[in-house]
Structure formats: C-alpha cells, structure tokens
Amino acid sequence: MTHDYARSLVSELFAPFEPSKHKFWDKEVCKHFLVKFCPNTLFTNTKSDLGNCDLVHDEKLRE
Numbered sequence: 001m002t003h004d005y006a007r008s009l010v011s012e013l014f015a016p017f018e019p020s021k022h023k024f025w026d027k028e029v030c031k032h033f034l035v036k037f038c039p040n041t042l043f044t045n046t047k048s049d050l051g052n053c054d055l056v057h058d059e060k061l062r063e
Helices: 002-013
Strands: none
Touching: none
16 A cells, blocks of 8 residues: 555656657647747637637646
C-alpha cells in the first residue's frame, strides 16, 4: 500500500517534466497562446467573445 502511494507521489511530482506529445510547430497548437495572446481567451465574457479556441493550449510548449 505504501509503495503505491509513494509511486503516485513521484509520478505526480515529475508529471510537469514529461515531454509534451505536441511540438510548437504543429498545426493543432495555438500560435497566439505561445506568445501569451490568444484572442479567444482574452475576450471571454465580453460582447466580443469569440468562443472557445479549438487549438491546443499547452504551457509546456512555451518554454
């Protein structure tokens, strides 16, 4: 039981360091999000709301 708990803690701690399955040049990745300016998330809950962005927003790709 403790081994399972320890394994889950280690996997949770090192999860941010796992490589992303997407590359920043893929078509599915939102290029605007990579430079911190996705207009779809910028204008949420306003009259100019554009809806949800269908592209991938992955923080790991910003690095």
